[in-house]
Amino acid sequence: MRSVNTTQETLPSTGIIGHAGALALLDRSREAGRLAHAYIFVGPRHVGKMALALYLAKSVNCQGEGRPPCDVCSQCRRIGSGWHVDVQVIDTSSEGESDEDKTDKTRIGIGKVRELQRQVSLRPYEGVCRVFIVDGAELLTHEAANSLLKSLEEPPEGVLFVLLATDETSVLPTILSRCQRIELSPMPTDDLAQTLTSRYAVQEENARLIARLSGGCTGWAISAAQDDSVLGARIDSLDVLIELADSDLEGRFQYASKLSQLYSNDKQGVRDLMDLWTLWWRDLILTWAGQGDVATNLHRNDKLEEQSLRYSLDAIQMFIKRIKEARHYLERNVNPRTALEWLMLGFPEAQTAG
Amino acid sequence: MITEVLYRKWRPQTLADVVGQEHVTQTLLNALAQERVAHAYLFCGPRGTGKTSTARILAKAVNCLKNGRGEPCNDCHICQAVTGGSALDLIEIDAASNRGIDEVRDLRERANYSPSEARFKIYIIDEVHMMTTPAFNALLKTLEEPPPHIIFILATTEAHKLPLTIVSRCQRFDFRRISQEATLGRLETICQAEGVEPDPWVLRFISRASGGSLRDAENLLEQLMVSYGNRIEPRHVRELLGISAEMPLEVFIASMLRGDVAESLRILHGVVEQGANLRYFQRELLEYLRSLMMVVAGAEDVVDIPAEEMTSLKGLAPEIGLEDVTRALHIFSGVDLKADGAGPFALETALVEVCLGLGKRIARPEASARFSDSSKESLEKPPAPVKESPPPIQQTTDLPPETVATPRPEAREPDEPAGPEPSPPDDEERPGPEPVPINDIDVFRRRWPELVDALKGQGSKGSLDALLRNACEPIAIEGETLVVGFYYPFHKSKIEDPKYRHLVEKKVSEVFGAPYKIRCDLVTRESPPPPARTPDHGPLVQAALEMGARVLDDGLEKAN
Numbered sequence: 001m002r003s004v005n006t007t008q009e010t011l012p013s014t015g016i017i018g019h020a021g022a023l024a025l026l027d028r029s030r031e032a033g034r035l036a037h038a039y040i041f042v043g044p045r046h047v048g049k050m051a052l053a054l055y056l057a058k059s060v061n062c063q064g065e066g067r068p069p070c071d072v073c074s075q076c077r078r079i080g081s082g083w084h085v086d087v088q089v090i091d092t093s094s095e096g097e098s099d100e101d102k103t104d105k106t107r108i109g110i111g112k113v114r115e116l117q118r119q120v121s122l123r124p125y126e127g128v129c130r131v132f133i134v135d136g137a138e139l140l141t142h143e144a145a146n147s148l149l150k151s152l153e154e155p156p157e158g159v160l161f162v163l164l165a166t167d168e169t170s171v172l173p174t175i176l177s178r179c180q181r182i183e184l185s186p187m188p189t190d191d192l193a194q195t196l197t198s199r200y201a202v203q204e205e206n207a208r209l210i211a212r213l214s215g216g217c218t219g220w221a222i223s224a225a226q227d228d229s230v231l232g233a234r235i236d237s238l239d240v241l242i243e244l245a246d247s248d249l250e251g252r253f254q255y256a257s258k259l260s261q262l263y264s265n266d267k268q269g270v271r272d273l274m275d276l277w278t279l280w281w282r283d284l285i286l287t288w289a290g291q292g293d294v295a296t297n298l299h300r301n302d303k304l305e306e307q308s309l310r311y312s313l314d315a316i317q318m319f320i321k322r323i324k325e326a327r328h329y330l331e332r333n334v335n336p337r338t339a340l341e342w343l344m345l346g347f348p349e350a351q352t353a354g
Numbered sequence: 355m356i357t358e359v360l361y362r363k364w365r366p367q368t369l370a371d372v373v374g375q376e377h378v379t380q381t382l383l384n385a386l387a388q389e390r391v392a393h394a395y396l397f398c399g400p401r402g403t404g405k406t407s408t409a410r411i412l413a414k415a416v417n418c419l420k421n422g423r424g425e426p427c428n429d430c431h432i433c434q435a436v437t438g439g440s441a442l443d444l445i446e447i448d449a450a451s452n453r454g455i456d457e458v459r460d461l462r463e464r465a466n467y468s469p470s471e472a473r474f475k476i477y478i479i480d481e482v483h484m485m486t487t488p489a490f491n492a493l494l495k496t497l498e499e500p501p502p503h504i505i506f507i508l509a510t511t512e513a514h515k516l517p518l519t520i521v522s523r524c525q526r527f528d529f530r531r532i533s534q535e536a537t538l539g540r541l542e543t544i545c546q547a548e549g550v551e552p553d554p555w556v557l558r559f560i561s562r563a564s565g566g567s568l569r570d571a572e573n574l575l576e577q578l579m580v581s582y583g584n585r586i587e588p589r590h591v592r593e594l595l596g597i598s599a600e601m602p603l604e605v606f607i608a609s610m611l612r613g614d615v616a617e618s619l620r621i622l623h624g625v626v627e628q629g630a631n632l633r634y635f636q637r638e639l640l641e642y643l644r645s646l647m648m649v650v651a652g653a654e655d656v657v658d659i660p661a662e663e664m665t666s667l668k669g670l671a672p673e674i675g676l677e678d679v680t681r682a683l684h685i686f687s688g689v690d691l692k693a694d695g696a697g698p699f700a701l702e703t704a705l706v707e708v709c710l711g712l713g714k715r716i717a718r719p720e721a722s723a724r725f726s727d728s729s730k731e732s733l734e735k736p737p738a739p740v741k742e743s744p745p746p747i748q749q750t751t752d753l754p755p756e757t758v759a760t761p762r763p764e765a766r767e768p769d770e771p772a773g774p775e776p777s778p779p780d781d782e783e784r785p786g787p788e789p790v791p792i793n794d795i796d797v798f799r800r801r802w803p804e805l806v807d808a809l810k811g812q813g814s815k816g817s818l819d820a821l822l823r824n825a826c827e828p829i830a831i832e833g834e835t836l837v838v839g840f841y842y843p844f845h846k847s848k849i850e851d852p853k854y855r856h857l858v859e860k861k862v863s864e865v866f867g868a869p870y871k872i873r874c875d876l877v878t879r880e881s882p883p884p885p886a887r888t889p890d891h892g893p894l895v896q897a898a899l900e901m902g903a904r905v906l907d908d909g910l911e912k913a914n
Contacts, residue, residue: 021593021594024581025577025580025581025594028580028581029580030355032580033355033357034357034576034579034580035355035356035357036356036357036359036576037356037359060355060356110451113451114451117451128355129355129356143450143453143484146450146481146483146484147448147450147451147453147481147484148450149448149450149480149481150446150448150450150451150480150481151448153362154362154439157356158356159356160356169690173401174401174511177401177402177567177569177570177573178569179573180359180573180576180577181573183631185631186697188627215697248878250842250843250844251843254843278699279699282699282702282703285615285619285702285703285706286619286702288615289615289616289619290616291616291619291620291623294623313615313706313709313710314710316706317703317706317707317710320703321703
């Protein structure tokens with residue numbers, strides 16, 4: 001278990017972008033004195049789950065005047081900076097009591113939950129309310145999730161659980177049913193673009209592009225707005241993927257081997273690339289169907305147009321499936337190079353007849 | 355600040371309060387009345403159906419000071435201690451956290467002591483499916499013949515994970531999913547007591563959405579109460595669940611099963627833009643497809659839907675084949691929105707799949723509407739976000755949007771596996787009216803093998819010729835530069851290496867009698883390996899060439 005990691009706090013502490021509904025619900029609950037003891041925030045990566053959890057932690061512990069969280073009182077600031085003893089984040093990297101927890105970095109093991117349970121029984125130390133944020137409820141092992149059930153259902157007074165989940169379907173249903181579920185959906189891209197322009201002084205066209213690429217997930221959008229290289233890297237990797245269409249089998253195999261090397265160091269990086277690619281092909285479908293305006297990669301609509309003419313709808317659809325399958329193979333520990341080469345072999349043929 | 359949520363506040367306190375499990379509560383009441391309470395119970399069933407609650411009530415009922423042979427009084431100090439969670443003789447064990455054999459040993463040891471104040475010592479072992487196998491086995495003997503003052507109540511959602519030897523030692527009660535009416539009744543009671551007046555539709559909706567779990571239903575009601583106060587209206591529910599959007603399902607399905615990809619995509623995006631919850635959209639879509647399937651199959655009496663929906667279904671049904679509906683149903687039910695990220699992407703591909711499977715030819719819509727003017731504007735002033743990425747801009751100008759309108763001009767050129775950069779040299783390769791001295795390049799082509807042979811024995815391993823043989827061809831002469839087209843990047847990169855390029859350049863000047871610089875490009879091979887330069891010779895000539903003949907008259911190639 002560790003304290004809040006400040007790097008996860010990508011938002012400025014002053015506010016949360018979007019999620020008006022969720023904020024209103026939490027604020028109203030708190031004002032009416034009807035906060036539940038357990039919440040689960042469900043939403044895609046980078047959508048702002050952790051930011052909202054910290055917001056909640058601050059608002060229950062805030063000692064400032066006016067509408068909490070004030071963000072100026074020591075409680076708020078300590079929570080924001082990750083030093084508050086009573087606000088704790090449990091995720092895959094936190095320390096557990098058993099050896100098993102130290103080795104497996106991809107799941108949250110029962111040891112961590114036992115440690116959490118010990119903490120649950122303690123009184124708040126400096127704040128009003130102990131807040132336990134489980135970052136990645138779907139990453140709890142079966143044992144860990146089950147052993148959380150009883151505490152989650154009836155914790156002692158002054159304990160608040162906030163679970164964050166990206167993939168709700170892999171969360172134990174008995175866990176879900178014990179929490180108040182709040183869904184955080186990606187922001188409408190137009191609103192996000194506007195926020196980026198007004199709050200982060202991003203140029204308008206860039207803001208539009210970032211907003212679309214982020215898919216409405218504010219976390220990524222903000223890091224892209226603040227750091228040019230994030231967007232640049234994404235554009236560059238997309239360019240490479242686009243070029244593959246004009247490459248021959250050898251070029252594609254070379255790329256596959258490059259990717260497989262990358263995969264051994266940076267699995268998420270490759271997954272992101274595959275997602276990026278899938279998005280590209282999806283854009284091709286949209287362009288094909290005359291819906292280019294909702295495409296994500298608008299900055300390359302010349303290529304979109306060109307490639308959508310080149311492939312039949314059938315071929316595009318098949319290849320999207322194939323990417324998905326290849327991803328699936330990678331998750332199942334198939335030799336990455338084999339999986340990726342297999343993917344490349346399925347690269348669609350350009351259609352010959354009009 | 356943090357209050358008890360509804361599911362804790364409204365935990366049933368008598369057996370009669372337990373909703374929808376009459377088969378369990380009645381049996382238990384009878385057992386209590388006849389003082390024939392068993393020493394071990396197993397409660398299993400889905401989440402939120404009342405297992406733990408019933409276990410606690412049973413603990414009260416057997417120990418109740420006033421009654422003891424029926425419902426607990428909830429008044430005596432033992433009942434109140436149990437409700438308040440402070441009873442000494444009710445030991446509630448979280449088997450998921452205490453799952454090992456040591457915990458069971460400890461339990462067995464303590465089980466021998468008599469209860470401290472009540473008649474029976476009750477062990478509630480919750481989430482019992484998580485115990486380890488040794489722990490289960492260590493429990494067997496105690497479970498079979500416990501001391502007379504002990505009652506075990508095991509509770510779990512996953513009874514199939516228990517060893518049969520455990521199950522057979524307990525009286526097993528299966529808790530059922532709570533029916534919609536029962537849930538509705540309970541919600542109404544809660545609302546009355548809490549002073550909430552929801553629209554009747556709201557409660558019906560909640561009980562339908564809860565899937566038979568009372569806890570889920572109460573959670574949803576709680577959120578609604580907190581968010582919208584005492585008067586809950588249907589629009590509130592829609593707002594909270596993100597289903598405020600109108601679902602144009604009929605039009606959507608009609609256009610999809612017509613094979614109109616563009617139109618159905620448009621409808622889908624309309625729904626997305628309204629901020630609809632896509633999983634809800636999927637669920638509604640499946641419901642609708644199911645009803646449609648029933649109607650198409652002629653089993654409309656099975657479908658329980660409002661009359662107006664039925665008329666719209668019947669209007670749709672005649673145009674639609676049963677096979678197509680069923681397939682659509684199948685494909686959409688396989689859509690996992692969570693696994694594919696949050697966007698509508700998964701639904702889009704499913705929709706395309708349905709359309710493709712119709713066996714019709716799917717027409718591509720008119721090209722003119724592909725990008726609207728507004729997005730074209732953004733094309734013309736493309737984002738220049740980072741310095742490192744100017745390429746997109748240049749390429750944008752390379753291929754102006756005007757090509758959009760013409761069906762498929764050069765777009766098909768790179769069809770054949772082409773080099774990664776099908777740039778200028780690629781064009782010059784095709785002999786055209788360019789100001790390239792054609793004769794010269796033909797000379798080069800013809801005498802190329804000589805050069806290759808001359809390179810034999812050169813290079814670090816004496817195999818420089820191998821890098822050039824069948825791997826390249828001269829494609830153009832630009833002033834003093836000879837452009838050599840390579841089929842594979844590997845060979846190209848080798849020859850581009852200065853030390854080899856130097857050797858080749860030397861040989862070129864020896865063979866052709868004039869100094870040339872070499873530039874390497876990637877090209878598409880025009881014909882199968884051996885005679886790369888004679889794509890259009892007939893098979894006879896081809897064979898002759900392979901046997902060492904040479905074409906003297908260039909007529910053929912020129913005509914080409």
